Amino acid sequence: MKTFAALIRRYVLATAAIVLLVGGLLVGQIFYVGFKSNAVDATGYRVGALADALKQTETGLQWGREHTPAEWMQGYAWAMVLDDNGNVIWQQDLPQKLNHRYTASEVAVFSHWYLADYPVQCWAADYGLFVVAEPVGTCWKYNIDMKQKMIIMLAKSIQPTMVELLLVVLGCCLFFSWRGSKSLQTVTAGLDTLAQGGTVSLPAAGFAGELAQKLNETSEQLRRRNEIIARRDTARTEWIAGVSHDIRTPLALILGWAEQLQRDATLPAAARQKAGGICTQCEKIRSLIEDLNLTSKLQYGAQPLRRQSTQAGPFLRRVVAAFCENPLAARCTLDCSITPAVETAILHADAALLTRALENVLQNAVRHNAGPITLAFHADADETTLHLTIQDDGTGYPQSVLAVLNGEPEGENAPHILGLHVVEQIINAHGGSVQFVNRDPHGAKVMMQLPLAKDENEK
Structure with a gap:
């Protein structure tokens, strides 16, 4: 600014x-x-040139023969020559109303001003005083x-x-x-403050008073709008937390009863199988509730990151080992590959949230494929970044899911991607990035990049 x-x-x-x-x-x-x-008009002559052009001959004063009298007088009204006594001894187009003899005082007056309203100019020559007049009203004469x-x-x-x-x-x-x-x-x-999300109250006076007043009004509108948004977000978060809490108790009862029925040897095999299905669906509901709570907290900044320096190699092996103990692991074959560079790499991260993100990717691959699949977990690192790749040989992501994951707007029939959305939020919260793609000819692939700490003491 x-x-x-x-x-x-x-x-x-x-x-x-x-x-x-x-x-x-x-x-x-x-x-x-x-x-x-x-300057004199280009078509006329100066007074001195006119006076010099008038020559004394045997018959009296005459114009030079190089021009006619009319050509010499171009731009002037009339001309005359006075002798030392003030008598007119020569004239050209002199009006009849003008005197033919002038006293010394009259000559003194018209030489500075006008003669009968004619602006005149005088030139002293050997033959007398040459006087030439311009037309009336063509020249103003002032004496300064x-x-x-x-x-x-x-x-x-x-x-x-x-x-x-x-x-x-x-x-x-x-x-x-x-x-x-x-x-x-x-x-x-004030504009900088508004750009940073603050409020302003500027003095509405002076050169930019009107602009300052508009900024004050804009600041007040933004403050009210942010207040409404904050209250709405708080209400939404509290509503989700309340509903989740209310669902957990009956869900725990249903899950407990279903597990009892599943282990009851007196029941037919078909009934125990249905009880096992109820347990599976209850686990899905519980996972969805946890994802819903987590994504809400991450979206509105209510989930703080409890960062700690963690060795990447041992941490990733613990995540893979925990997944292998999950009942879902029975439906897949897991191939884990961790390079030596990962063993010495240090993550400055929230281990619990990262574990949740990796579990979501692994469990999502198993849940959304009907038959047994092969999972490949690969980790590598360079000087600044940890590279994680989790891929499977299943059916891959539907195009609608990939479209939403790649940032396209969700339509009316948007696919359910809450678990993968949580993965995105957690990785982005740690300053990393994640990509979801399909493999050729089939299967899904998730590529995650996480920044590494320079040493174990970095916070």
């Missing part, structure tokens, strides 16, 4: 740079327009006087003034950027 505040700061500085650039371009445009406004000291002072102060303005603008930008960054840091800290 730190990059968010940095991004805002970067955009504020970029905005300041753009403002300065636009200001500089505006000033440059003003100077450019001013320069262009002083400024002391030399003032001009020099302005010239010297332009650069410092521009630097001061630049510093003021940058200072304002940095100040507002800092204030916005402080507000955004509070917001980003």
Whole structure:
């Protein structure tokens, strides 16, 4: 979230740079327009050029022959020449309403301003004063006087003034950027807290006040929702535990009576066989109840891992030996292979939970195959990982079971995989991974990887 505040700061500085650039371009445009406004139209001539083009001949003043009078006067309304006494000694298109003699004061006035609303320009030549007028309303004339000291002072102060303005603008930008960054840091800290599952109560004022208020509202909604979920999960866990506890007592009675009937020699063989079937189904129900309790606790973090450093080789041999004493082992042939690398490997794990996971895999392979099967239990290890493989030559997993185990969403008729789901949860809780696949041409295969401790003292 730190990059968010940095991004805002970067955009504020970029905005300041753009403002300065636009200001500089505006000033440059003003100077450019001013320069262009002083330039004479390309189709006309400057006053000095017109005055020089007027030549003294035997018959009087005349334009140079390289252009016609109309071409010389292009862009101007009229022109005249005054002698030293103010008399008009030559004119071109001079209106009749204008005087033909001007006093020194009149010349002084119109040389700076206007003559009968015509903006005029004057040029002193050998033959007299050349006066040319532009059309009415085409030019504004202003007279500006400024002391030399003032001009020099302005010239010297332009650069410092521009630097001061630049510093003021940058200072304002940095100040507002800092204030916005402080507000955004509070917001980003709140976002980090929300991302970690916490609740926030941010001050809803300043630059990011509206955003902070939205975060506060979101935090409150998440808190209420988490409260509802927590209560629901607690109720579910307690309900499962209560139902399981209530089922165990009648189930124990049924199992005990069925075992008595199974051992009663006075009963017919068929009756004792049915009693044995009841015992088998009761054991399945008890196993399902235990799996249901365990998966519920693992899912909601109610089952703590009691980790201890355990030698992998002896631990795995104990699990296999315990399975061989189970009545289900009579329906299979077990081949156990443990490499020497496993003997010195150290597991930092909950031995009881791992035993449950391995028993679930072994018992699941026997229960879900009608005839005798061959089970292969193989364990190997490298420097960091214990690799366990349990495979059989039975019918394999149904495709619907494999689809659910591989993470596909469960449909309405989802298969029963509670025992294998417990295996996944236990292995994942230890930081490991598990894969369920089918063998070719038939059979099932479970591959488990568990991280190893570096030494026996690692906790």
